[in-house]
Amino acid sequence: xxxxxxxxxxxxxxxxxxxxSSIDIDVYCPPEFLxxxxxxxxxxxxxxxxxxxxxxxxxxDHKIADKCVTCGYPCCECNACLSLNKAKANDSGTxxxxxxxxxxxxxxxxxxxxxxxxxGEMLPHFRDAWAQQGVxxxxxxxxxxxxxxxxxxx
Numbered sequence: 001x002x003x004x005x006x007x008x009x010x011x012x013x014x015x016x017x018x019x020x021s022s023i024d025i026d027v028y029c030p031p032e033f034l035x036x037x038x039x040x041x042x043x044x045x046x047x048x049x050x051x052x053x054x055x056x057x058x059x060x061d062h063k064i065a066d067k068c069v070t071c072g073y074p075c076c077e078c079n080a081c082l083s084l085n086k087a088k089a090n091d092s093g094t095x096x097x098x099x100x101x102x103x104x105x106x107x108x109x110x111x112x113x114x115x116x117x118x119x120g121e122m123l124p125h126f127r128d129a130w131a132q133q134g135v136x137x138x139x140x141x142x143x144x145x146x147x148x149x150x151x152x153x154x
Contacts, residue, residue: 052136063135064150071104072116072126072141072148074133078102088147103129116141116148 068076070084080096081104099105103125107117118126130138139148 055134056136059134060150060152063130063133063139064153066133067139067148067150068102069147069149071100071102072118072139073103073129074135076102078104080104112141112143114141114143 063074066074068074068078068081068085069088070076070081071078076082078101080098080100081102083096083098103122104117106122113119126138130136139150141147142149142154
């Protein structure tokens with residue numbers, strides 16, 4: 001039977017190589033690798049924030065164009081929202097003739113709270129809808145303007 005104790009005794013535990021090895025540690029792991037930045041040694045949080053800002057700037061025009069002012073969702077095709085958006089653009093505060101077929105059908109009727117329609121169970125769905133468009137934040141409800149807007153639109 002083969003003994004592992006002799007094998008373990010022949011290796012240098014510090015450098016993971018044979019104790020009598022004449023090869024320098026630089027051959028096993030060059031300094032540019034040890035000193036280089038990367039996922040193990042770099043600042044991943046700042047790299048992620050730079051990437052998020054870059055992507056946000058790239059999709060800025062799309063997120064403004066795709067946002068529904070009434071419900072805040074991207075690419076909303078709800079007839080009630082479309083009629084309200086037209087009324088808001090013309091400054092005629094009319095009520096929609098149809099019921100909402102978008103996420104607002106699950107929200108209570110009446111004046112929305114100061115933070116907007118979505119809270120609790122609805123907020124993750126709202127965030128996911130924008131994340132699928134490549135946008136990591138969500139538009140904010142502005143009570144004075146009666147709708148959802150991005151900070152860039154203010």
